[in-house]
Amino acid sequence: MATSTQPTPPMAMATFAREPAAARDRDEKHVEYILVASFDIDRGSIMEHQYPGPVGGDEHMLAELMLPDQTHLRSQDWTVFFLHKDAAAEEEDEEDGLTAKKRRRRQRSEAGQASAGAEDEDEEDEDSSDDDGPVDGPPLVYVLNLVNTKQDNTVKRGAVVKAMAICTRHSFLHIYKPLLLIALEQYFANPHMDTLAELYHAVNSMDLSLMPKLNVFERFILQSSDTKDLFIEKFEAIIAQQMAANDRPSLSHKESKDDTTALPTLSPKDVNQPLARRYGLPRDTHEFESVVNYANIPVPIKVPTALSPETVGDFSLIKLITTFSTPHSTSPVAFTPTHPHLTTNGSMTHPIIVLLNAMLTQKRVIFMGHNLPSSEVAEAVLGACALASGGMLRGFTRHAFPYTDLTKIDDLLKVPGFIAGVTNPAFAFRNEWWDVLCDLSTGRVKISSKIEQAPLTEGVAFFHNQPPSSAHAPGTGGMSALAHAGASLSAGLGGSAAPTGATGGDLTGDAAFMQSVIKAIEERHGENAIRSKFRKWVLKFTRLAAAFEETVYGASALHIQPSPKLPNSPFFANADSPGVSNTTADSPVDGDGTRKGSQFDADHLPPEVTGHGYVWPTPGLKSAELAANATRIEGWRNTRSYYNCVQDLAGLYIHRPVKTLDLQHLHDKLAKLRLGHEPAANIYLALCAAVQTDSEICQLLAVCIGGTWDHRQQAGSVGQGSGLFYLAMGLFHPRVEVRESVADLLIRIQEHEAGRHFWAGVGRFGRVAFERVLAGREARLEAGAADGGE
Template sequence: METLMAEVNAQRPPAPAPAPAPAPAPAPSPAPPAGLQRQPSFSSFPPSRSPSSSVRNDPRKARSPHPPMLPERDDIDEAASSSRTSAHSHKLGPAMARLRSQYPADAVERHVEYILVASFDIDRGSVMENQYPAAISGDETTLAELMLPDQVHSRAQDWTIFFLHKDTTTEEEEKEARRERRRKRRRRKQGQHADQADGDDEHHAYDNTDGSDDTDGSDEEHDADGPPLVYVLNLVNTKQDNTVKRGAVVKAMAICTRHSFLHIYKPLLLLALEEYFRHPVIETLASLYNALNAMDLSLMPKLSSLESFVLHAGDAKDMFIEKFEQMIRQRKAADAERTSLSSTDSQPKRIAYSLPRDTHEFESKIYYNGIPVPVKIPSALSPESVGDYSLIKLIQTFSTPHSTQPQPFALHPHLTTSGAYTHPIIVLVNALLTQKRIIFIGHNRPSSEVAEAVLAACTLASGGVLRGFVRHAFPYTDLTKVDDLLKVPGFIAGVTNPTFSFKPEWWDVLCDLPTGRMKISNRIESASPTEGSLYFQQHGIPVSGAGSQMSSDSKGGVDSTGDNQFMETLLQSIANRHGETAIRAKWRSWVLKFTRIAAAFEETVYGASALYIGSHETDAGAYGVSGHGYVWPDDHSRLRELAANDLARQWKKKPVRALDLHHQHDKLRCLKLSHDQSAAIYLALARCVEEAGSPNASASGSEADLPSAAQHLTFANDPERRPSEKLQYEAILQLLCVIPESNTGLFYLSLGLFHPRQDVRMGVVKLLERIMDHPAGRYFWGSLGRFAKLAFFRVKREEGGPPK
């Protein structure tokens, strides 16, 4: 026993060695956007690269005035780096491939597109005072009004956020050219050689622009709704001055950026606006513009969507530290190459690069007027996540009045899915999912509060899974924009003017921030019976969850959807101070469950669903097991919950197409399986992961037992996806996304170590070994219980192999 305990302790992941924060180096710019497919909400303006010779005489020279160098050292923290690298040099993943930067230093795009200044004139109203580097086409008055919110004169300072849609024709042409070079390079790798001379030129052009990296471009996400939005962060200050009319000067400064993490610019805006009050000249804007675009993010690796999810879901501060180490090695190799090609005889200055203290954030500095301002950029961005906000604050705002003095809602099938006393947060999410018009009102509150509530609501309904909410969001608007607002279906808007509360025809759900109450409009469009509700009624199943009278007469009505229980668990987590990350993880699980139930609903009612892609592949039994979608304990529970969820959204493909990992794991978690049934699932998971890395590997015997229609779906027989370390790396990532640490982790997989069949126990051991060897999986292994680890080493000894 002592020997086994020693082996278990030896498997604990090493504690992350402290490393100094990275310092800035040559600055990058954000990646180019996709093509525009939607009309601008308030203005459309040309690319900032357009004509202004006085602005950008030499853009490269202005981008890195302060490179990240520490002259006393020329290496990474060798003790920490070498020990970590040697300890995990066998980890899976494309370690030798060249990594891409999230924001390359030589990218065309800049961090900040425009700097705007607006002011309030007693005679002319809101006016645009200055713009840099060029004037924005469109209605400048509208922009100025957005920058100067209602009742701003009553507050010394306020923040607003709004979005713009930009004309990106020129940028799209450049991006399409890069994509074409990437496609041709991919065809050459597959043996489909084009003309050799053209191929060499294209290869050279590609290498100069994109570099050789660990992705072939397939992981790039394209937004079907149009190009990335331009996010505008605006600061407005009121300075008391008895020498001017009305005794105050009101000015606002805004930053237009493609970065959804625009909150990092707040300290810079505070400094710059104060400077502008002292020196209201265009040079003040130019200084800020150049400083922001000199920020260096080139050592920030580009993470895939699966890597981003695993990083979000975990708390380990050195998750994927290997990628940051590799980025530094690549930079040092490039520096060495430039030095060797230099003709100067002088000794070059040695530059040190340091690893991040927490890989969830990339640290850099922005030098403005000689002041180094530290900034922290999220390494993994979640879809529909814009700015800095708190889900906990939003949930508590509307939960507290409901728990102390609940008030019934007017019934609506789409919103009150648990009856008249449905929790307000569930009403809000249902309204977002069914594209209702939602207004957050904060009378006598700063506009920043309503903006944060709107952004938090978008993330709440998205859960990092669904998209499209931000494109319908107006974090702040006013009465002058009502006509434009009402043209947008399913908008989510923030206002401070109380007039909106007296116009129920303008909204479907009103969320009052000061009182913490929600109201369903009496002018909301009524919901006609759907094919789904008719289907369940014909089968004798009462549709009790969809806002019916059955659950409206009491506060403890039937909870067909399980939402009331979920909210109780969520509020308990908040009361126990589990933190923002844990709450977001729980909401992601809720949205993911909703999406899977929506897909099952469509399959039950219509016979098929566009929400679940590849169901025919997962049902073919490629690895000896079949099935897809959400798992219920019995058919009655399935039909009862489906009847209460007549909602639907979108879904997307995953790297492992022949096996629904979530479905199979849910079977292990929810159902009482026979030994043969559980054995089939354990062996399928083990074989799937093993075959992803080796075409000849087999964790569960011969393929002869599989149906002929299913054999071609396995990794070993799939011509589109050749087994490789990279494919195995991604397959394990997908499995880790199904079992986040905030949920059950490896617990249900580890139960296979106690299976009566030896081949199953050995298959689970091999699967866990590969997870242990994975850069992210080792943290899941570290959080596994000691009892399971003892079983792991016991099975290893039964096999006769030495423990790892």
């Protein structure tokens, strides 16, 4: 059986993978199957057609998923669900894909394009190793389903109910909604296989060959920015290559063998506006615009350029957050019972934080929408997956069921840590089926009284046993911080007790975080801004977890850091900064981005350069925050998303341009700590020495635009998307070599395709300092030349 339509996926194996980039290969199918189901008064849900062939598996169950409960009460409804293809079929698909790729390379070579395309091919190979690795189980097939009910007095029940579904490997399956609306109307008028065939071929003719393939850092930068022409150079380069290929006279096979002349290429500046419009230069680089001609209608399609893991379809985090925040703010209700993994701020923990904790600690979560369309519960499930993922963690959508019903409850309960959407109110009365119930109709979140209690772990006991003098913040000790976070010792030992009163402080920062989120929603910052906030929250959580493991267990699987071997800088070769400079900017570069012949002795590197991980102003604040987050970190450490994160970080490290420095750590030190002149100089010089190439600059920019959430600071300040501010502060350092080194780094950033947008955000104060440093160096060099001439 090629495909399983059972709602129970196999247990995910934790293997390195990231969200595949959008299809660029012309041979790849955008849509694999098109299905049509209908409801028969005598036989129930039946599958009418499957094109181009049967999906396989239980057709009756598949038809039931396409026709949700109470669908006859609505004229239209949408559902989303996933199919899990078996491993044998996937191996065949992978072999076919490799064969197709080799064939395309051979064809390009025979057409005389090998020379011009070599660089692009190398980039494609590098990106493919980053993006298209094996996933934790066979890749999902995403199914977008449209149900229509048409009144017809000539049939039983007085209505005809039909559903049409598109099965695709693309997580951005929402782009097919306009096509499904047209196609289902066409099918009602002409209920034959030809209607499905026409849609199938129209969709698969969509051309995404001009869509650039971004690496992980470029995707992060694009998602975190609202700049509409960010990375426009990548689109222009592809268009220029396409124009050059079209303008080159076709050569015979013999001529192409003898011709060693490279294919002429055009710079982005050579792309004129009429041709740019012809080839589809986007108005907003966040989306790639294409057109599908179907039923004599040109249907515009906008494909997201930057995709994140666990982001499926179109959903609104703002809608999800508002649904549960409004009742909590107007009429708060304490959680009963509490749970150390969930109520990390006590019984009055914000319901969104409870949901987030439930997802991270792999609890069974159900979204119930009584009398609501199935599309709303499906959107809530998909939104919750993206909420907990933050575009970084994986392991949620593979065990998510955007819509299910009572007939599949036995299979559902076999899945640990599922996230399911239902419309039947019977689920609310069976609290043994779920750990957390999110009622979309009332906006309330409930914790099951039969939830399994968390055991007392070594990490929780570590902070409990610490003397107050070694883990203190003003007015709190290590265990008091843990208690304020809603994780009492009795709860950790398996009881149900937890503090029910006020937390006495926001040691986890959750309350401040939710206040900032709600304020951003009220100020209409937009969906991308809200997603960015949760991305930063998840990033901080993973860095806290790494620090927690190092503190408690002595090492962390979430951190990979070799002995420092840094590219050198001439400014390190002086009496104040250790290191031997035996390279220049023109020195050969190794494959890992370090310059040949340049290496620092790890025993003599300043400690502020070799550090890693999250940054706290004081050890007391570190202990208090780790204690407050101890229970949910311990709850996360045994989940699918944790193991996926460990392997994702290992895979990311392989392709990380700067491996020997924790750029986030160094940037956070500059932002959060009051450093002396020498420690700051060492950090600035280390950053300037390590960041030389475009790929290294891209990694640094991802750090600058991302930052991490810090509840001790006001929104928009320290480390939270501050751009180049803290790098530009190096222009004011007392040492001239530091100022000039920072200025050189900023010049390299200005010349970078994304860096120029960051430089545009630097204020007048920083620009004046930059010009002053360059003018001072020029005057010093001229003076030195004049003295030498004399």
